[in-house]
Amino acid sequence: QKEVEQNSGPLSVPEGAIASLNCTYSDRGSQSFFWYRQYSGKSPELIMFIYSNGDKEDGRFTAQLNKASQYVSLLIRDSQPSDSATYLCAVLEYGNKLVFGAGTILRVKS
């Protein structure tokens, strides 16, 4: 069973700080990695996709991928209370199976 692991949290950060969310995966053959945000009672929504080693930035979000160490992270700069949500890491395995982590709860305190 391939696994994707995340710290369940909650991760609490003050407004304006950088929130750092981490994810490790077990399948070395994985090529594509996703971060989804899920507000309480809502559906997940895709916020970042990363394929290559290194950093990918989109507004206040930066995804970081290190395939050698098998981890992917999400940084949220200038965190806002509206960023409070559960963040799901997902890994695309061979055969187009998408495996999700259990999610990290982020709380941004104003």
Next chain:
Amino acid sequence: EAQVTQNPRYLITVTGKKLTVTCSQNMNHEYMSWYRQDPGLGLRQIYYSMNVEVTDKGDVPEGYKVSRKEKRNFPLILESPSPNQTSLYFCASSRRLAGGYSTDTQYFGPGTRLTVL
């Protein structure tokens, strides 16, 4: 409006009574998938479909069936529901999941909360 619809949104049923949860998308997407979400376990993929008449098992397919006779519809069938299938179910679709350096957004439906007594 681009959307994925699921019906019903809420369902309470009894053990063994066959049920179908419908999923429909209006974006002409090829890829569709069903997930269940349970506390502490995150989203787990049940089945997915790359195109019409092409389906494959995800991580937790036992007790479920799917079909993809039309591109827009991807129903989830529970032939004999059991209490351990009580969960929140999401259907999702995308034009494709990921290819090389790009991907398409996967749109999720609003969810179906199923309780099996």
